[in-house]
Amino acid sequence: MVKLYNTLTRQKDTLKPLDGKTVKIYTCGLTVYSQPHIGNWVGYVYWDILIRLLRYEGLDVVRTQNITDVGHLTSDDDSGEDKMEKGAKTEGKTAWNVAEKYISIATHEAYDVLQLIKPDHLVRATDYIKQQIDFAHQLEAKGFTYIIEGDGLYFDTSKLNDYGKLARLDIDGLEAGARVSVEGKRNITDFAIWKFSPKDSQRDMEWESPWGVGFPGWHLECSVIARETLGDQIDIHTGGIDHIPVHHTNEIAQTESITGKQFAQIWLHNNHIKVDGHKMSKSLKNIITLDDILDHGFSPAAFKVAVLSKHFQTEGNFTWEIMKSANQRYKNWQRAASLRHQINKTIDNIDQEKSVPSFAASQALIEILNDNLNTPQALAHIDHVFRQVIEAPLSSIDQSALQNFIETINDILGVDLINSTPDISDDMKQLILERRQAREKKDWAKSDLIRDKLLAQGISIRDTPRFSIWERV
Incomplete structure (x- = not known):
């Protein structure tokens, strides 16, 4: 039974x-205007664990992930420059061409x-x-839109009684204290469905529409792609916490206005990761990419261990010391895993409770993760089991139990x-073997030579x- 913290209900809900x-799962994907950094990959590492866990539990998973290659403005709402157009000017x-370049790098x-499981629909x-x-x-026909x-x-959010329910927005407070970022909006929370191209210039990406030449608003693509590939309703929607107040709130508004049904049953949001206590930014020159991790001699697996050492809802902090600790942790796991090649023994049924590792170790790992993807506790459990394996005499290690535990870790x-x-x-x-025989004969010189x-x-x-x-060293 998988329980997940649902942003919509503010409690752990059982997945049904x-x-x-x-x-059915939808994941918000990358905006492909520059090279991804580790802050981008953190969320996808967590959601990869979710997919693996659900499949391990015998569930079929169908997942869609979008690729934003148009329409994402620098302000994340309806003002500023299109990030794709900005990336094009920079390069x-x-x-x-920018989209093709960074889609190739990201995939x-x-x-x-990272060996993440590829979505069924990568769109x-x-x-x-x-x-x-x-x-x-369709939104226009239902009376939800107006033109500036x-x-x-634009989408008229005043037409919905429950707009902002995901973020629990204080709409009245927003109206009183905020400034309308786009002149002509009826409400501060209204958002663009379709943006017009400037009349005095031509964009790289623009299309004819019933309302004029332009491009889709950022929020529109996720509603449409999710519905086209997964249907009117989905079980889980994942993304970063920064999407809660605007992007995901607007997805819900669009989709539920069309379908009249609850869009997603469970909303999962991962927290951000900082670098040395600071937000990653080009101005601070502290953006860390996956290439940087690899160039420092760390493996993708060690990076995953570093990510999973904190819970997906907790803000993370990246330092190279944390990477070193994660790398050593992974090496300890490898040390224990290598012992499976040096034993050839299965403990009799009558003695299985005394075996190392315990035959219950794998199921215990699953139960930990079933409780809201508790990866820090899961890693601590793995540490404990492998510590027992390393400290135990080889005669008490059950090869089949150890192999099963290793395979479970690998699968999940x-x-x-x-x-x-x-x-x-x-x-x-x-x-x-020859060294062992030399030691038995007290031929220390030969023993040292072989060593x-x-x-x-x-x-x-x-x-x-x-x-x-x-x-291995």
């Missing part, structure tokens, strides 16, 4: 798929480097322009714990009274 055992390219980092906003125009036309001359087609966390801990070669095993030879190949030896255990 609307369509039996199929869970001296067309917005189309490589997500699915080749570009520009591939759904016709559908967005049709959706806007020279600006665009996606940290490559199996491929990163391969067995050593037969030649190395023979050297370890040094193995160390040169990246293998260290830890001697116990009955065994010699190898470890």
Whole structure:
């Protein structure tokens, strides 16, 4: 039974798929105007755990993620410059070329480097322009829109009694204390459905519409893409906490105005990550990319461990010291995982309660994560189990239980714990045997010689009274 903190209800809700055992999930994707940074990837690492967990629990998951390649203005609402057009000017390219460049980089980092599970539908906003125009036309026909001359087609939020329910906005307070950012708005919370192109210039990305040449508002694409690929209602919608007051609030307004049904049952929002206690920004020159992580010698798995060491609802703080700690934590896991190659024993049923690790260790990990994706506690549980494995005599380690625990970690966390801990070669095993025999004969010179030879190949030896255990260095 999976329980998740639902931003809409402000409590942990039990996931109950609307369509039996199929869970429909929509994730807000990247705006592809520049290279992604680690702050972008944090949320996707968490949602990857969610997908893996649900599938492990026997549920079918259908997920859509958009790619914003048009319409996202620098203010995140209806003012400022289109981020794609801005990126194009910065790089001296067309917005189309900028989109292609950063889509290629983002998909490589997500699915080749981080090994995240690819969504069933990975959709570009520009591939759904016709559908967005049709959706806007339906809103207009229902009386939810009005035109601001020279600006665009806007959604009238006063037509909804429950506008702002996700963020629990104080609409009256906003009206009294805020300044309307776009002249001609009827209400401070109204937002653009379709923006007109400037009359005196041509944009890289613009399309004909019933209201004039222009481009879709940022919020429109997610409502349309979710409905086209998943239907009128979905089970889970994920994104960053910055989307709660504007973007996700406006998605709900658009979609529910068309369908008359609750859009998403559960809304999940991940918190931000800072760098050395400061918000990442170009002005502070503290933006960290995945390339920076790799260039410092850390693996994608170690980065995931660093991310998962805090809960998705808690604000994170990146430092290189935290990365070093996460890297050491992952190495400790690898050390324990490598022991599966050095034992060939399954504990009898009668003694399974005494085995290391416990046969209940894998299920305990799942139960921890089922409680609102409690990744910090899950990592602590893994630490505890692997510490027991490392400290236990080899004779008490159950190979099948250890293998099962490692596979569960791999399946749920996606940290490559199996491929990163391969067995050593037969030649190395023979050297370890010869060294053991030399030690029994007290031939310390030969023992040391073999030890040094193995160390040169990246293998260290830890001697116990009955065994010699190898470890990668």
